[in-house]
């Protein structure tokens with residue numbers, strides 16, 4: 463099921479006010495580089511994260527001795543061109559791989575600016591029946607802003623589709639492991655670069671947004687529950703989300719995960735018990751309320767429909783986690799640790815299947 467996400471929400475936004483006021487997007491304290499226009503927000507010898515001026519969208523470039531990997535290059539033509547130029551500069555004779563974490567239009571928009579040796583994404587992305595619609599969202603966006611792209615707009619073609627958790631691809635000493643993570647979209651996928659302790663997560667655990675549930679809250683919850691298991695198999699510490707700041711420490715992404723569950727459970731409780739949802743607390747935590755109000759309403763509509771269809775029931779055990787959203791200012795570290803441990807216990811009880 464496809465509901466209002468960044469794409470349709472974005473289009474509604476476009477009709478109201480122009481978000482492309484240059485000053486609005488000047489981010490402070492970021493590293494300005496020769497690859498101007500978009501900004502490198504994180505860099506180490508192996509990982510470079512470019513962040514677009516739009517929606518703080520992250521494009522990750524990974525380099526090892528064996529390969530260069532580009533994940534979800536986005537958004538504006540000049541930004542995509544900068545990423546391409548950077549890749550050309552560092553690539554040498556290494557193979558170029560591309561991963562798409564999912565097919566929301568902002569994540570596939572830069573595909574044809576590159577000539578990758580192999581493209582990886584989920585089987586569910588390959589099987590999407592709305593590919594034309596996704597491409598139309600790109601051309602609509604470009605029309606709205608008089609944007610010309612110096613490359614064709616096409617839906618990615620896969621050389622390698624991921625159909626189950628734990629599928630690996632090796633290039634020399636570099637190992638990439640893929641996990642299916644539906645919920646945000648039906649086709650979402652994460653990739654772990656084992657040697658670097660790095661997980662590139664797509665649109666999960668973004669510090670600037672609560673869960674955007676375009677597909678299923680049940681699948682979304684299962685993905686959040688799966689994350690510690692993915693961690694235990696791969697020991698990644700750093701996690702790069704699709705939007706916002708990278709989480710560079712284990713505790714940081716665990717905290718975001720708990721906040722995501724907290725949002726999900728708060729919304730479920732509100733629907734199941736017919737109680738008001740505490741939006742004031744939500745907007746205290748997430749500041750881009752003008753556009754995100756629409757995302758929240760779409761989530762609510764989707765979860766209400768799921769509830770009518772008995773796809774989930776309210777579990778009072780989830781109250782403990784929900785507290786994070788209700789009292790964001792009062793949560794101390796010791797509370798977080800205690801609640802995280804409780805959360806892990808719940809997971810063990812639920813005996814989630816994973817690989």
Ligand SMILES: [Zn+2]
Pocket residue numbers: 468564566646665
């Ligand atoms: Zn998305």
